[in-house]
Amino acid sequence: MARPLRAERIRHDGAMTTSTQLPWLAPLAPGPVHATVTVPGSKSITNRALVLAALAGTGGTLRGALRSRDTDLMAGALRGLGVPVRRHGDELEVGAHDGLRGGATVDCGLAGTVMRFVPPLAALAQGPVRFDGDERARQRPMNGVLGALRALGCRVEGEALPFVLHGVPGRRGGEVRIDASGSSQFVSGLLLSAARYAGGITVRHDGPPVPSRPHIEMTVQMLADRGVKVDTDGATWWTVAPGPIAGGEHDVEPDLSNATVFLAAAAVTAGRLTVRGWPERTTQAGDAIRPLLVQMGCVVERHEHGLTVSGPARLEGVDADLHDIGELTPTVAALAALASGPSRLRGIAHLRGHETDRLAALATEITALGGEVRDTPDGLEIHPRPLRGDPGRPWRAYADHRMATAGAILGLVVPGVAVDDIAATAKTLPEFPASWSAMLAGGAG
Secondary structure, three states, X not given: OOOOOOHHXXXXXXXXXXXXXXXXXXXXOOOOOEEEEOOOEOHHHHHHHHHHHHHHOOOEEEEOOOOOHHHHHHHHHHHHOOOOEEEEOOEEXXXXXXXXXXXXXXXXXXXXXXXXXXXXXXXXXXXXXXXXXXXXXXXXXXXXXXXXXXXXXXXXXXXXXXXXXXXXXXXXOEEEEEOOOOOOHHHHHHXXXXXXXXXXXXXXXXXXXXXXXXXXXXXXXXXXXXXXXXXXOOOOEXXXXXXXXXXXXXXXXXXXXXXXXXXXXXXXXXXXXXEEOOOXXXXXXXXXXXXXXXXXXXXXXXXXXXXXXXXXXXXXXXXXXXXXHHHHHHHHHHHHHOOOOOEEEEXXXXXXXXXXXXXXXXXXXXXXXXXXXXXXXXXXXXXXXXXXOOOOOOEOXXXXXXXXXHHHHHXXXXXXXXXXXXXXXXXXXXXHHHHHHHHHOOOEO
């Protein structure tokens, strides 16, 4: 049994902790949450835009760009390949360059966008590029990207992190067949760089349906916005024509998947919360939280200032196929654990290969609070039970930002929930504890 921790030493004042510090005691909501929040820019858009600006070669500026561990790792990877990247507040300036260079080591951390998006880019550099990352990153699947690059004539030493890729400028490109059922990032990573291959690239998917397809739609839309021609059936094949990629300026939307965490605070406390700047149209998967919250009994209003969610007196359970929006699973699972009836979350077997095995992690941690969860082959079945935390057995984040925020959601209404590694939120939500405390104070962050 874990040694009990003295509560007065557990931080709950908004201070960021690290994995070597004591757990963060998730603050209980004193009542219904009423707040307006501003969410930082989308990690998915920021990192795609960085890659495209680097491939343009003429430079570009990203306004509203996220500053987080994942985006810092992407900027560092591009600098290592000879691309100037400078930050000014929430703007990222990507400078012009004469070509990509090898001889670098890319630190992927735990960022799927870095480990899957940068290798096709590095294949166009002059010389070898070594890739490595966190210990858990070495367990994440890379076969879709590395197998495709080998089929395109690249020399790659290794099957997963760490590996060395030998870049050669002016690669021809061509057609590749991959099984992308493990991650949509396999497809997006190839498409982002495809226009700079002399013959373009066609990606054909062979296998079960690709998960998280909104992320591929985001990639296709961002390519089209920069003048790149993409043909696709939307599910099994994508063809990118060779040609230039336009630089210029790009506005980054708020990260809607991160916004769902704050909306959940209103849902579980019968409160009312507004996220500023919710886009009218978007390819972000986080937008799919709206109908899910409605199914669970919330009132959802989109207006000129953003999106407002009002929570019900009792949350309803939900039967939901989350295959295309798997990143929302930890948030939805936290809501389901607090609902008045059972929930079934389906189509998300691919989450076993994310930052951690999210299905096993959610089942373990909710059960530790007294919940009843069955880990099924393709998802979770959650039967609500009275929950109570034990600071001596913290909610484990597994170095996964979305597991950490799921613990914070539960901690709003479950006494004694302490998250062992709230610093994991720095991956996509910098200064999360301070933002969470400001929300509870009714501030307009």
